Structure formats: C-alpha cells, structure tokens
Amino acid sequence: MTVTEYFTNIKDTATSIFEGMTITLSHLVRKPVTIQYPDRTPRPVKETLPDRFRGFLKVDMEICTACLACMNDCPIDCIKIVTKKDEALKERVLTQFDIDEAKCMYCGLCTEPCPTGAIHFTKEFEGATEDLSSLLFSFVPENQVIIPYKALKKEKEETVNA
Amino acid sequence: MLKDLVFLGTAVFTIASAATVAFSRNILYSGFALLGTFAGAAVFFILLSSDFVAVTQVLIYVGGVLILVLFAIMLTSKIGDMNITNRSINYKIAIPLLLLFLGMLTQLMSGGSWDFGEEKFQSMVVPIGNGLLTEYLLPFEVISIALLGALVGAVVIVRREIK
Amino acid sequence: MQQLADKLIQHCALLQGLPHELTYLLVEIVFGSLMLMLFVAPFAGIISWVERRVAARMMDRIGPNRVGPQGFLQWLADGVKSLLKEDIVPSSADSFLFRLAPYLVFAGMFMAFVSIPFTSRVIIADLNVGIFYIIAVTSLVVIGILMSGWASNNKFSLLGGMRSAAQIISYEIPAGLAILVVVLMSGSLSLQEIIKAQGAHPWNWFIFDNPFSFCSFFILFISSLAEGNRTPFDIPEAESELVSGYSTEYSGMRFVFFYFEEWANLYLIAAVGVTLFFGGWQIPPSVREWAVGVHFVLPHILEFATFFIKAMSLVFVIIWIRWTLPRLRVDQLMAMCWQYLIPLGFVMVLGTATWIVLFPQGVPLVRYVLFSGTLGLFGYFFYRVVFHLRYTKAELQFNPFV
Numbered sequence: 001m002t003v004t005e006y007f008t009n010i011k012d013t014a015t016s017i018f019e020g021m022t023i024t025l026s027h028l029v030r031k032p033v034t035i036q037y038p039d040r041t042p043r044p045v046k047e048t049l050p051d052r053f054r055g056f057l058k059v060d061m062e063i064c065t066a067c068l069a070c071m072n073d074c075p076i077d078c079i080k081i082v083t084k085k086d087e088a089l090k091e092r093v094l095t096q097f098d099i100d101e102a103k104c105m106y107c108g109l110c111t112e113p114c115p116t117g118a119i120h121f122t123k124e125f126e127g128a129t130e131d132l133s134s135l136l137f138s139f140v141p142e143n144q145v146i147i148p149y150k151a152l153k154k155e156k157e158e159t160v161n162a
Numbered sequence: 163m164l165k166d167l168v169f170l171g172t173a174v175f176t177i178a179s180a181a182t183v184a185f186s187r188n189i190l191y192s193g194f195a196l197l198g199t200f201a202g203a204a205v206f207f208i209l210l211s212s213d214f215v216a217v218t219q220v221l222i223y224v225g226g227v228l229i230l231v232l233f234a235i236m237l238t239s240k241i242g243d244m245n246i247t248n249r250s251i252n253y254k255i256a257i258p259l260l261l262l263f264l265g266m267l268t269q270l271m272s273g274g275s276w277d278f279g280e281e282k283f284q285s286m287v288v289p290i291g292n293g294l295l296t297e298y299l300l301p302f303e304v305i306s307i308a309l310l311g312a313l314v315g316a317v318v319i320v321r322r323e324i325k
Numbered sequence: 326m327q328q329l330a331d332k333l334i335q336h337c338a339l340l341q342g343l344p345h346e347l348t349y350l351l352v353e354i355v356f357g358s359l360m361l362m363l364f365v366a367p368f369a370g371i372i373s374w375v376e377r378r379v380a381a382r383m384m385d386r387i388g389p390n391r392v393g394p395q396g397f398l399q400w401l402a403d404g405v406k407s408l409l410k411e412d413i414v415p416s417s418a419d420s421f422l423f424r425l426a427p428y429l430v431f432a433g434m435f436m437a438f439v440s441i442p443f444t445s446r447v448i449i450a451d452l453n454v455g456i457f458y459i460i461a462v463t464s465l466v467v468i469g470i471l472m473s474g475w476a477s478n479n480k481f482s483l484l485g486g487m488r489s490a491a492q493i494i495s496y497e498i499p500a501g502l503a504i505l506v507v508v509l510m511s512g513s514l515s516l517q518e519i520i521k522a523q524g525a526h527p528w529n530w531f532i533f534d535n536p537f538s539f540c541s542f543f544i545l546f547i548s549s550l551a552e553g554n555r556t557p558f559d560i561p562e563a564e565s566e567l568v569s570g571y572s573t574e575y576s577g578m579r580f581v582f583f584y585f586e587e588w589a590n591l592y593l594i595a596a597v598g599v600t601l602f603f604g605g606w607q608i609p610p611s612v613r614e615w616a617v618g619v620h621f622v623l624p625h626i627l628e629f630a631t632f633f634i635k636a637m638s639l640v641f642v643i644i645w646i647r648w649t650l651p652r653l654r655v656d657q658l659m660a661m662c663w664q665y666l667i668p669l670g671f672v673m674v675l676g677t678a679t680w681i682v683l684f685p686q687g688v689p690l691v692r693y694v695l696f697s698g699t700l701g702l703f704g705y706f707f708y709r710v711v712f713h714l715r716y717t718k719a720e721l722q723f724n725p726f727v
C-alpha cells in the first residue's frame with residue numbers, strides 16, 4: 001500500500017459515508033409505504049383481493065352431488081365425506097362433510113373435479129386461532145342428513161349440452 | 163469503622179478468589195476468578211486513596227491482561243480435557259521459599275507505620291504525572307524503549323516470511 | 326454529591342447520629358439507584374423505541390405504533406414480555422458462569438454512569454480520574470461477554486464472544502489516544518473539569534479548537550461505535566453469520582440485560598463525546614445570569630437540556646449510521662483499527678501537543694474557520710439530501726408520527 005493509496009482510502013471512506021448518509025436521511029422524510037393491515041387500511045383488505053384468490057374452502061350444500069370427487073382428489077386428505085343409505089327416505093344421504101382448513105394447503109385440486117362447482121374458494125383467509133379444531137368446518141349439521149343434489153332431468157342436460 | 167469493614171470484606175473476597183485461581187480444577191474458572199483478585203486489589207488502592215493506581219489496575223489487569231489470559235485459554239484446543247492439577251507440589255523447594263516470602267512480608271509490615279489517621283483524600287493524578295515526567299523520566303523512558311523492543315520482537319517472531 | 330450529603334447531615338437529626346462516611350455512602354447509593362431507575366433504565370427502553378421508529382422511517386416503513394400513543398409504550402410491553410418469559414439455562418451450559426455473565430455486562434455499563442455529568446452540579450461522583458475510570462470499568466463488559474460466550478457452550482456464542490473481546494480491546498487504543506488529546510487540552514481527567522475548560526459557544530468547544538482535535542473526535546466516535554458493538558462494527562452479533570453472537574442462548578430477562586447494556590451504552594457513547602468535544606452542559610454566561618435571577622433550579626434545567634439535546638443528536642447519528650453502513654469484515658475491522666485509527670491517533674496526539682506548545686492561548690481564527698467549515702459541510706449535506714429527494718421525485722412526509 002503506497003502513501004497515496006492510504007490517503008485515497010481515507011478520502012473514499014469519508015466521501016462515501018457522507019453520500020450514504022445523505023441518502024438514508026432523505027429516506028427519513030419520505031412517505032412510508034407500509035399497509036397497516038388489518039384495521040388501518042384505506043379499504044378493507046378483502047375488497048382488494050383478486051377474484052381467483054384462494055381462501056378458505058366452502059361447500060354449497062344445495063348443489064353438492066356427494067360424488068366424493070373432491071375427497072378422492074385431495075392430496076392431504078383434509079376433506080372427509082360420509083354418506084349412507086337412509087332407510088326412511090330410500091336414498092343415499094350425506095351425514096358428514098368436514099373440511100379441515102388447518103390441513104388444507106390451498107392447492108385447488110378439489111375444486112377442479114367438482115361437477116357442480118359446489119366446493120369453491122372464498123376470500124376468507126384470516127384463520128389465526130388458538131384452537132386448531134375451530135378450523136374444522138362441518139357443512140352438514142350434526143345429527144342431520146342432507147340429500148345430495150341430483151341432475152334434474154336427462155333432456156335438460158341434453159339441451160344444455162346442445 | 164466503615165473503612166475497616168470494607169477492607170475486611172474486600173480482603174476476604176480477594177483471598178477467596180485468589181484461592182479459587184490456585185485450587186480450581188477448571189482452568190477457565192481460575193481465569194475468571196482472577197477478575198475478583200484484580201478487582202479486590204483495585205479496592206485496596208482506593209482505600210489507600212490512590213485513585214489513579216486503582217483505575218490503572220482495573221484498566222491494565224482486568225481490561226488487558228485478564229482478557230488476554232482468557233483468550234489464550236479459550237484458543238487452546240481441548241484445554242478442558244487436559245489433566246491440569248496442582249498436585250505435584252515440591253515441598254523441599256516450596257517450604258523454604260514460602261518461609262522466605264513470609265519473612266520478607268513480616269519485615270515489610272513491621273517496618274512501616276500502618277496508621278493513616280483521618281487523612282483527607284488527595285488525588286494522585288498530578289503527582290504521578292509530574293513524577294513520571296521529571297524525577298523518574300529516565301526509568302520511564304527506559305521502560306518505554308524496552309516495551310517497544312518487546313513489541314517489535316513479537317512482530318518479528320510471528321511474522322511470516324513474505325516471498 | 327458531598328455538598329448534598331453535608332446539607333442533609335446538617336438538616337436531618339437522624340443522620341447526625343450516624344458516622345459521616347455511612348451517610349455519604351447512603352446518599353451515593355440512593356442517588357445512584359435513583360438515576361439508574363429514573364434515567365438510565367427508561368432511557369435505554371425509550372431509545373429502543375426511537376431506534377426502531379427511525380430505522381423504520383429510513384426503510385420507508387412506519388415502525389411500532391400500536392402500544393400506547395404512537396407505539397411509545399412498546400418498550401414497556403417488550404420488557405414485561407421478557408420478564409414473563411421462561412428463564413432457560415441450556416443443560417450443557419456452564420450454569421454458574423451463564424447466570425453471572427449478564428450481571429457483569431450490566432454492572433460494567435452502569436458503573437460507567439457514575440462519573441457521567443448531567444449538569445454542573447448533578448453528577449453521582451465527579452472523580453478526578455473520571456474519563457480514565459470510564460474506560461477502565463467498561464472493560465468489565467468485555468469479561469462478561471467473553472464469559473457468556475464461553476458458558477453458553479455454543480459455537481456461535483463463543484465466536485461472538487471472542488470477536489467482541491478482540492474488537493473491544495483493539496479499539497480501546499484509538500479511543501484512548503483520542504481521549505488523550507482532550508486530556509492534553511484540558512489538563513484534567515475529571516469530566517467536569519474538561520467541560521469547564523470549554524466554552525458555551527460552538528467555536529469554544531474542543532472539537533473546533535484545532536485541526537487535530539477535530540479529527541480526534543471522529544477517531545473517538547468510530548472507536549466508541551466499535552466498543553459498543555454498534556453497526557458497522559457489530560460482527561460479534563452478526564445475525565447473518567452468528568445467529569445472535571454471544572446472546573444466542575439467552576432468553577427472557579438475561580437476554581434483556583445484554584440489550585439493555587447496548588442501549589444504555591448508546592447514551593454513554595454520546596455523553597462521553599459531548600463531554601469531551603462538544604462543551605457538555607455549558608450555557609452562555611448571560612443566559613446563566615438571567616436564569617439564576619429567575620429561580621436557582623432553572624440554570625440546572627437549562628444545562629441538563631443543553632447536554633441532553635447534544636447527546637441525543639449524537640445518539641441519532643449513531644442510529645442513523647446503523648441503518649446506512651454495511652457490516653465490516655473481521656480483517657477490515659482490524660485493518661481499520663491498526664492501520665488507520667491508531668497511526669492517525671498518534672499523529673493527533675503529537676499534533677495537539679505541538680499546537681498547545683506553539684499556541685498556548687489557542688488561535689481564534691482557526692476556531693472560526695473550523696466552525697464555519699463544519700457549517701458549510703452541513704449545508705452541502707442538506708443540499709445533497711434535497712438533491713436526492715428531487716431526483717427521485719419522492720412523496721414526502723415530514724411528520725414523524727403517522
């Protein structure tokens with residue numbers, strides 16, 4: 001290291017620190033870009049989410065056909081559907097339709113095979129809880145049964161296809 | 163009275179930590195116990211109203227020597243596994259040396275007066291500074307040059323040959 | 326403090342029965358703990374909030390703003406949270422040393438506060454070896470850090486502890502040299518005497534006394550940053566390489582002790598800098614006369630305010646540096662100390678000594694030139710800041726409270 005280099009190093013250090021400090025000080029008076037989720041956002045966060053956002057799963061029991069496609073496609077088995085033959089109604093009925101949101105990884109594989117679009121994503125995503133079991137959503141009320149949706153008539157389906 | 167209490171407390175503390183240094187089986191504990199010994203010595207200097215020496219004691223011994231000792235201990239690999247004991251005491255040499263040392267101490271202690279009375283505290287900074295640069299200038303400079311020589315020598319020894 | 330104790334003895338019958346030494350001791354302990362509780366502890370806490378807010382704004386964020394007004398009570402929340410946490414001692418750690426280390430670090434820091442002045446009268450003990458004492462007792466911190474590094478039985482802790490000790494020992498030398506410059510100029514080691522040797526006006530401060538003392542301030546400042554393990558010298562706890570350095574294994578209140586030390590150290594660095602180079606609590610004589618006329622406490626309030634504002638400006642600069650400069654490598658750190666600061670420190674000491682011999686009364690012209698030069702530098706600095714803001718067309722918000 002020559003004498004010139006020595007003093008150039010000192011000069012470079014001083015000037016670069018000087019310049020660096022001007023930049024950080026200029027940032028001190030800039031407007032922060034922080035979004036203060038959840039309560040101090042200019043609009044509710046849910047409104048700002050895109051349409052295809054993958055939040056919690058929801059099942060529209062009115063149009064669920066109990067085909068079990070979603071349960072079979074789920075890679076981590078977070079959907080549990082139980083059906084039985086109801087003697088009184090002489091029909092196959094749903095007795096249990098549980099989705100464990102705590103396990104769900106939001107892959108969307110259950111929504112794709114659904115013939116009616118009954119199982120779908122919502123924009124609900126705030127799942128923080130102290131009790132994991134509260135994330136177990138049951139879509140069939142306990143001790144009740146739900147009759148699955150059936151395609152109405154053959155010809156109607158044909159007209160739709162045509 | 164308070165001064166005596168402080169003195170006794172510090173004396174016990176200093177001797178206890180000195181004993182830990184000597185008898186501890188863990189060399190690192192010995193190192194850390196030195197802290198107590200050095201700090202105790204600093205308190206004695208304060209009780210003898212020599213503030214500058216006390217602070218120098220802390221600065222040089224605690225801040226310098228002790229840290230270097232600890233460094234050396236920590237950088238020595240597997241020092242915990244080594245069998246370090248003070249068991250091999252050579253009584254034939256130790257006891258005469260101890261007696262000689264005790265005799266010297268007794269001689270010193272009986273020689274001076276130990277009554278400091280109620281003297282007012284006086285700062286030692288100015289007398290020490292003046293002394294070093296007037297009366298004791300030659301020894302001061304000689305020591306400085308000796309230390310400089312030691313420094314240069316250390317650099318020469320550790321320096322790798324640059325080819 | 327002795328005057329205060331003497332007055333107390335005069336006015337309080339109970340104390341007259343006691344030996345005077347005991348009263349002095351009691352007064353010192355009470356005053357010392359009061360300062361610890363009422364000044365240093367809240368300061369260390371509040372400065373942690375300040376630092377987080379400033380850091381956030383420098384990164385275009387907001388920072389903690391929920392606990393209390395503008396997040397001001399965040400430090401209390403953090404403290405309470407840490408107190409309630411489980412006190413974990415790793416099973417393979419050296420339990421005794423592990424527990425002892427935080428107290429050594431803590432004690433080393435607070436012992437230094439003993440000789441830090443607040444006003445011309447308020448100081449726990451105006452030691453006549455004041456500045457020397459501060460350098461000496463802070464070395465206790467090094468022992469504590471080494472101890473914590475070893476006792477944790479963790480390679481990151483040990484590395485952090487070793488790095489920290491190596492760094493602090495090395496940087497004590499340039500710091501000592503820079504302090505020596507001031508001691509040469511004031512002829513005293515007592516902090517109050519050093520302040521009294523300076524004037525109230527900026528051009529009478531030691532930093533502007535001569536070109537050598539001007540450079541000495543920067544040497545001292547850089548060395549104190551390194552001794553306080555502050556960025557850019559935070560390699561002992563470099564998060565990206567050492568987890569958290571020597572405090573890796575600590576949790577709960579023991580962990581807080583380390584950080585407490587760090588933030589209290591911030592004030593210590595600033596206070597020593599202000600005392601040595603920026604005229605301490607000095608206020609102009611005319612103001613003092615006016616203040617004494619109003620009420621006898623007023624000059625002390627003014628002095629404290631002067632000192633505190635100066636110290637806080639330095640604290641702000643330290644925080645600001647933390648969010649500007651990247652961390653130095655170990656070899657760069659050592660090169661900076663041994664190749665640059667120490668030789669320059671020697672030059673400054675010799676230069677100042679020569680200057681004092683040549684101009685025992687000082688040269689007013691040099692003082693004015695240095696002072697106005699610094700002002701000019703500040704002007705150019707703000708010009709550059711405005712330039713950056715204009716150049717990026719940034720949206721501005723001057724209000725610090727969002």
